[in-house]
Amino acid sequence: MATISPPGDGPAVELIDVERRFLTPDGRSMTAIRDFSMTVGRGEFVAVVGPTGCGKSTTLGLVSGLSRPTLGAVRIFGEPVTGIDPRVGFVFQTDALFPWRTVVDNVVAGPLFRGRSKEEAYEGARSWLKRVGLAKFENHYPHQLSGGMRKRVALAQTFINEPKILLMDEPFSALDVQTRVVMHEELLNLWSEQQASVIFVTHDLEEAIALADRVYVLTNGPATVKSIYTIDLPRPRVVADIRYQPRFIEISHTIWNDLREEVQAGYSRSAA
Amino acid sequence: MTDVTTLPAAIGESLAAGETPGARAARLRHYKVLAWRWAILVAFLGGWELTAATGLIDPFFFSQPTAVVARLWEWMTEGTAEGPLWFHLWVTMEESLIGFFTGAAAGIVVGIALGRNRMLADVFSIYIKVINSIPRVVLAPIFIMIFGLGLGSKVALSFVMVFFVVFSNAFQGVREADRNMIANAQILGASPWQLTRSVIVPSAMSWIFASLHVSFGFAIVGAIVGEFVGSRYGIGLLINVAKGSFDAAGMYAAIVIIMVVALAADWAMTRLEHKLAKWRPQPHGEQT
Numbered sequence: 001m002a003t004i005s006p007p008g009d010g011p012a013v014e015l016i017d018v019e020r021r022f023l024t025p026d027g028r029s030m031t032a033i034r035d036f037s038m039t040v041g042r043g044e045f046v047a048v049v050g051p052t053g054c055g056k057s058t059t060l061g062l063v064s065g066l067s068r069p070t071l072g073a074v075r076i077f078g079e080p081v082t083g084i085d086p087r088v089g090f091v092f093q094t095d096a097l098f099p100w101r102t103v104v105d106n107v108v109a110g111p112l113f114r115g116r117s118k119e120e121a122y123e124g125a126r127s128w129l130k131r132v133g134l135a136k137f138e139n140h141y142p143h144q145l146s147g148g149m150r151k152r153v154a155l156a157q158t159f160i161n162e163p164k165i166l167l168m169d170e171p172f173s174a175l176d177v178q179t180r181v182v183m184h185e186e187l188l189n190l191w192s193e194q195q196a197s198v199i200f201v202t203h204d205l206e207e208a209i210a211l212a213d214r215v216y217v218l219t220n221g222p223a224t225v226k227s228i229y230t231i232d233l234p235r236p237r238v239v240a241d242i243r244y245q246p247r248f249i250e251i252s253h254t255i256w257n258d259l260r261e262e263v264q265a266g267y268s269r270s271a272a
Numbered sequence: 273m274t275d276v277t278t279l280p281a282a283i284g285e286s287l288a289a290g291e292t293p294g295a296r297a298a299r300l301r302h303y304k305v306l307a308w309r310w311a312i313l314v315a316f317l318g319g320w321e322l323t324a325a326t327g328l329i330d331p332f333f334f335s336q337p338t339a340v341v342a343r344l345w346e347w348m349t350e351g352t353a354e355g356p357l358w359f360h361l362w363v364t365m366e367e368s369l370i371g372f373f374t375g376a377a378a379g380i381v382v383g384i385a386l387g388r389n390r391m392l393a394d395v396f397s398i399y400i401k402v403i404n405s406i407p408r409v410v411l412a413p414i415f416i417m418i419f420g421l422g423l424g425s426k427v428a429l430s431f432v433m434v435f436f437v438v439f440s441n442a443f444q445g446v447r448e449a450d451r452n453m454i455a456n457a458q459i460l461g462a463s464p465w466q467l468t469r470s471v472i473v474p475s476a477m478s479w480i481f482a483s484l485h486v487s488f489g490f491a492i493v494g495a496i497v498g499e500f501v502g503s504r505y506g507i508g509l510l511i512n513v514a515k516g517s518f519d520a521a522g523m524y525a526a527i528v529i530i531m532v533v534a535l536a537a538d539w540a541m542t543r544l545e546h547k548l549a550k551w552r553p554q555p556h557g558e559q560t
């Protein structure tokens with residue numbers, strides 16, 4: 001099918017009837033996501049929730065260009081994804097920092113890979129470290145930092161590349177609740193400055209509602225989109241307080257009723 | 273890598289001033305370990321000396337510590353029957369060092385190349401398995417036939433001894449590199465070559481170092497076995513000559529020399545590794 005919109009003119013991300021199958025170790029084929037369609041507008045913040053193991057990370061892998069769909073089309077800005085696109089940034093669930101590099105050397109990695117000059121890269125890195133409050137720690141190694149600090153390094157490492165599309169795979173799930181709220185505030189600040197489009201994967205529904213413009217609820221695997229909710233909470237949002245607002249609680253109830261079936265289905269499947 | 277500035281004091285090092293009961297216990301334990309180590313050494317050497325002196329074991333075959341020390345002293349001050357000791361030691365070291373560095377370099381390069389390239393790995397793995405199944409020492413006569421009695425044959429043997437150990441560790445190290453970290457580097461914009469250089473090689477480094485530790489010993493084995501089989505100089509030759517003249521003290525003296533060299537190399541390697549691995553967290557309860 002030919003796209004009508006000229007390249008560079010479409011929405012930030014489109015997945016159209018995507019299917020992704022894996023080969024299991026015993027040689028059979030296993031479908032992780034199926035009939036999956038999703039659109040993310042420019043500058044939009046989309047959260048994706050679903051039971052563990054349903055296929056959320058797989059979806060992000062397709063958008064990032066790290067893997068290819070078995071069927072269907074994946075486009076960013078109207079162009080098909082053929083490989084890793086320099087406009088995409090990815091914050092991983094587990095630590096993906098380079099442990100043998102100091103904090104500042106981790107942050108300059110992207111610009112240096114992309115052929116910037118050393119001075120420019122280090123200058124940029126220092127200013128980003130200041131932004132995330134780690135200026136004093138630039139010569140520390142990752143293992144000398146707390147989990148929240150490492151996550152901030154990861155954010156700086158990603159944001160210094162100025163991604164137009166930001167993919168986040170349960171980025172804060174390993175953090176304690178207080179640190180997580182601080183990170184939410186920081187993320188929203190950075191996002192509103194950068195005007196990036198975000199896909200934020202999480203299994204934490206409250207996190208999804210507090211951050212996103214729209215929430216995609218996925219079915220238990222193989223994942224397809226079960227429902228889409230628009231979150232009409234006003235911005236700028238104060239994440240620490242928002243969860244006590246009546247409207248938040250109302251939305252949260254509605255989506256949870258929807259999600260619960262899938263979580264239970266997933267639970268009984270994995271328990272069987 | 274870029275400039276590595278000083279680290280803040282590690283947590284374990286900040287206890288010096290007011291000694292806690294825990295630190296005291298650790299110190300006592302440390303002394304106890306040292307005391308036992310010395311006791312065992314003294315008992316072993318003393319027992320050897322005594323049993324040899326009283327004729328319980330035959331000093332003709334087993335020699336005795338004092339005789340070994342005397343022979344070492346004689347070699348160091350007057351030289352061996354085959355010429356100065358230092359010359360022989362130097363020959364063996366030269367063979368081992370060249371074999372070690374070339375073997376390690378080749379092992380690292382080939383290991384990383386095959387680890388990074390599925391196709392190459394699938395094609396060559398079978399040959400590597402086959403060659404690896406040959407006991408290395410049987411190659412000594414062949415190498416001597418091909419490369420002669422001099423340096424070349426010993427270096428070749430050292431090389432093959434070192435190569436396979438380092439190769440298999442480098443290969444494994446590449447395969448074990450964290451997938452998340454690789455994906456991160458790719459998204460950040462790393463080309464395949466940048467990925468190899470700045471992610472794969474550093475993360476395989478601890479595997480490679482583990483193999484370098486043992487493989488200097490293997491390099492020495494290669495050189496000495498080569499010298500046994502045919503040579504004009506080297507520690508292996510000294511052992512051969514000592515054997516020919518039923519000089520037990522000479523054989524043990526040569527062994528002591530090799531031990532000292534191997535331990536010194538291991539120590540130097542550990543130092544280098546610590547220097548390069550500043551980024552690693554201190555293992556719990558590590559003491560030196």
Ligand SMILES: Nc1ncnc2c1ncn2[C@@H]1O[C@H](COP(=O)(O)OP(=O)(O)O)[C@@H](O)[C@H]1O
Binds near residue numbers: 023024032051056058
């Ligand atoms: N590389 C892979 N090979 C085989 N199966 C995979 C692979 N990646 C993911 N899967 C399977 O696909 C399903 C979805 O995985 P994933 O997308 O990681 O789930 P989520 O991120 O929602 O927890 C799981 O059942 C998982 O076992």
Ligand SMILES: [Mg+2]
Binds near residue numbers: 057058
């Ligand atoms: Mg996941």
